[in-house]
Amino acid sequence: MSRCAAHTWATEGAPELIELAAQGFLPSFLQQMISGAAAGAVFASLALALVLIYRAMDIANFAQGEMAMFGTFIAYALITGDFGLIGTKLGFLQVHLPFWAAFALAVIVSFALGVLIERVLIRPFEGAPLLTLVIVTLGLFSIVNGTAGLNWGYVFKTFYSPFPSDAFEVGGIFIGKQDVGIIVVTLVVLAIVFVFFRYTRLGLAMRAAALYPEASRLLGVRTSWMLALGWGLAAAVGAVSGMMVAPIVFLDPNMMQSVLLFAFAAAVLGGIESPLGAVVGGIAIGILLALVGTYVPGGQNLRVPFGLLVMVGVLLVRPAGLFGHIEARRV
Amino acid sequence: MKIASRAMALAGALSLSLLACGSQNSSTSTPQTDVGITSTEISLGGIFPVSGSASAYLSVAKGADAYFGYVNDHGGINGRKIKYTVVDDVYLPANTPAKARELVDADKVFAVYGELGTPTNLSVRDYYNQNSVPQMFVFTGSSHWGADYNQFPWTIGWQPDYVTESKIYAKYILQNEPNDKIGILYQNDDYGQDYEKGIKAGLGSKAGSMIVSEATYNAGDPTDMSSQVNKLKASGADTFFVVTTPAYAANAVVNAVKSGWKPKLYMNNVSAATSTWRGIATQLGAGASALDGMITTTYLKDPLDSKYANDAGVKLFKDVMTKYGGTLGGTPCDATGADSFCVSGMASAFTMVDVLKQAGNTMTRKNVMDIAAKKLNETNNPLLLQGIIVKTTATDHFPIQQEQLQKWQTDHWVPFGSVIDARAS
């Protein structure tokens, strides 16, 4: 383009073009980015739970989503008083807690359940080969899913969202308040986890027990209980994820299954040992999926394969992910 | 039964045993009755998602079974009681064929009734038709059953099919809102395409100009429809056709409201349960007014609607569910009618019983199937809207082709206009 033409374009044609783009393309694009980031935040929090368990014992917990779903059901029961089959049998459980109280209680109960599961179902298999542990988590998946289904049935329920469902309007772009809320909550959870591991003695003990079990034991760390705590923490974080996503996808026993596979992709993308990586990976995948869904023809139907393509691609090219350490194999 | 000899030579043993294999054909039937009919019992079978993610649909079987319990208590069918055996395929078409053989060969049912799901029923349609087992009143709105009757005369549907339903919406729009710009969200498979075909056929020559955008998703995808909704909104559509399944429909509408898009809403009947939209309205809070005016069709009475408080049919429903609601096991049907699947189950069971009664003393599979597929003319179904008849003829094998439009108002559906007949189109 000659300088003359370029000058003309810049002063005359371009502003209209940019304005047109801003009116048409940009709002839609930004809107997609933000919806995507919010979906990604949900993946991120479940990915965080996966990372916590992986750091503790080197396995991918295929039942993490179900545990998150169960925690969400507990919150649902506390908010609406619908305790399902058990509720009708034990009629006294008629509570109606405000959201954040139910949220806190559900997190605590999930933590306890996580610890319980580790003690009862995982501990007998300490030291077992990987395949055995995979089967155990698959068995756990069935148990948790079946229990929720038996108790509350499979008709999907609406889950109260603590965030208003309308949007901030910024120059033609609608930013959902719920989306923003989800992102904020996820970042807060990440911050708490980070602070816990970095700056508390218990967090230090858990990290030590995962990395150097024998040495930690010699130093008085009860490594077995550290494992249980890891499961409890992961269950608690997972429950947060479930409670953030339930208003969007509606609550039923199978709601976390599609989230789980993107959470795996996020954990792998970010580095399966890195909590920060899990969150970054989650948000990245959420945005990527939204963009693919909108701008790639036919992309809406291929979100699942695309997300998995990302995961496999990362595994092949850089298994350690964005933030992970490349591990030397000990023989 | 002969047992194969324990010969040493493999080849010899193989051929011997092949020749010795006993016949596995069912016994020939006497003129007046058939397999599955005794002097006291009529044995029906059904394959449903008893467990797994689609188990919400089991309520159809529960509603039907409750009605059978009621009929059995009141003289049965010419003195015979109905036994309904329900087995589980977890909604997977890979499981259904084995279950079909279980019902036909191990349980020796007279007919299968009310089976659920399109791919699941398709996977066993060949088997039933080859073995002359009536596959009656399958619970899906696919247009396959009526359209393919000549090839598969042992299979018949019941509920209004999706193509018919879409044509009804199209008819209404052409008459009342001919300048609508329509965006459609549908499932990328046979089910969703039935609706899409129906809308386009119903709009006729105006389809190209009125439909400005389409978005799809695959069944089983994560239920987040935000990118689809954004795409439809960006196209400038002012009318949103949501023809999906409940979870996706709910998500799509919530996304539309959240994003500030306020289109006219058309919701398919499958996703229109009152309880679903009450829940969404609660969740939307102040934004729930966006739901008002949403249009869907119906063909069943809604027991939750106070105007049916004294309706004989609805009263019967409540009675039946209270007394016989739990006969199938698990959580019984809610007698208030909150679960619309229970209602449709009982409505179709009424037709089934009707057909069996009409067969009188000729309780053969052929006779029962003929009545259902060619001679049905039921006007007194207690749970169908007044004016809707269940009718089949030698050339029309779609039993129900009338529906009524209704609008959403705050917390319930309000019917308007008259029952629309799509039989001609």
Add this chain to the structure above:
Amino acid sequence: MSRLLAPRNRFNLIAGFVGLVAFFVIPNVTDTFQTFEWAQVAAYAAAIIGLNVLTGYSGQISLGNGAFMAVGSYTTALMTTRLGVPYPVTIPIGALLAFVIGILVGIPALRLRGIYLALATFALALTVTPVLNNFDKFTGGHVGISLKPIHPAFGLPLSNEQWLYFFDWSLVLIVFVPAWLLIRSRTGRAWMAIRDSETAAVANGISLAYYKTLAFGVSAACAGVAGSLLVINIQYAQPDAFSLNLSLQLLIGVVIGGLAYVWGPILGASLAVWLPFFAERALGAKPDIGFGLFLIAVVFFAPNGLAGLIQRVTLRLHRPEGGVVAIPGVMEATPAEADQITT
């Protein structure tokens, strides 16, 4: 000759004989439903034999063998309906195609091990259904492909289900024998060496790349045959059948049957088909909770699966005074026997 009558081999001979008798007796004394279910067991057994090769003998975890089954299934479905090819002919073609795809999957899988391989194959399993659904012009999509009804060949006086039964189990034999021969050969020893210690295997000059990808290929070919058999049985191919659930069924089948045991796959397949049936009859619906508990109980009490359990029990009954002498197994070689070795 004495080796042939050693306890372990005696056990195998007896088991083999019992199996043979059962094979001929079953379709004669059961109704079409049960015969049909046993034909399904055959299809699953073929797939699990393949998975046994991959996971049991070469130590590579795969959560995605259902994808290879899909290759065989759709090859059969498309070739019979679109090209009019007789269904038996489609089976070796499907197996070959699956073999090639297995190799293609095995090559990048070389870079992955342990949980990463599990995750990658998990991803593979999850892509099958959406891809099959999406490219519906080619695959028939969600509504599926119906095959023409299959009747006994050569005009044999059998019911449809009996014919399927014999056809399927013949194919299982055709799959089993080469797999078994491979396992007994140098290839099998190389696989087991890789499974037990990759570093030691490399140090001994075994090519990881060659044997590991070969294992994937063989495993996929077996799964391809199984997929064809499945479609031939039900005469309907539909994407939902190839969800993650199928791959998990195979994995659970191979573990519960007994990894690296010759009879493991057949036991595992039998359980995979019959256990849900009995559970449903007993409890009214397919039980998720019971299933999960059962899984965990089995891997806890019988870490070597049913085959391992049976073998442990029978060998204990047959043990001569001095314990079992360490002979390399004629019919199987598993690390589980290390605890029975005395000198």
